[in-house]
Amino acid sequence: MAEKRKIMRLQKRLKLRYGVGNATSLAFTEDFSESGVFIRAVNVILPGSKLRVELFLPDNEAVSFEARIIWGRRVPGSLIHLTRKSGMGVVITKFLANEEKYVTFCRALTERRKPHSHSQHPGLVSPDAPK
Numbered sequence: 001m002a003e004k005r006k007i008m009r010l011q012k013r014l015k016l017r018y019g020v021g022n023a024t025s026l027a028f029t030e031d032f033s034e035s036g037v038f039i040r041a042v043n044v045i046l047p048g049s050k051l052r053v054e055l056f057l058p059d060n061e062a063v064s065f066e067a068r069i070i071w072g073r074r075v076p077g078s079l080i081h082l083t084r085k086s087g088m089g090v091v092i093t094k095f096l097a098n099e100e101k102y103v104t105f106c107r108a109l110t111e112r113r114k115p116h117s118h119s120q121h122p123g124l125v126s127p128d129a130p131k
Helices: 077-082 101-115
Strands: 014-021 025-032 036-041 048-055 062-073 087-097
Touching: 014 036, 036 048, 036 062, 048 087, 062 101, 087 101
Parallel strands: none
Antiparallel strands: 014 025, 014 048, 025 036, 036 087, 048 062, 062 087
8 A cells, every 4th residue: 555645754762641631641652743643552542532742852852732633543452562553643733832842853853864875975985986
């Protein structure tokens, strides 16, 4: 099946808390972008529900936002380690704190994933270069 998304998903495990009213359930990201997050969790809430999320960047700075659940897949806790997707895909609807830090973090990870040409690495020589 072809990937439908046009936005690059970044794969990194970040700690977060989420909940319908208050962000009290602990979980982790599996992948994310500037506009959404896949929350790897056993406690899956119904699609369409609104969440409050507090995501912790590697420097332990908290990014808070409201999100809407787009889809969810529930897997028993004893089997969660055997499946790739157990949790919820959410779209960020409103940042409550540290939007700029989150966007900067996402863009920095995206830059690291871009391929670099040999000209940017002085120690590498193109196979076509004269000897």
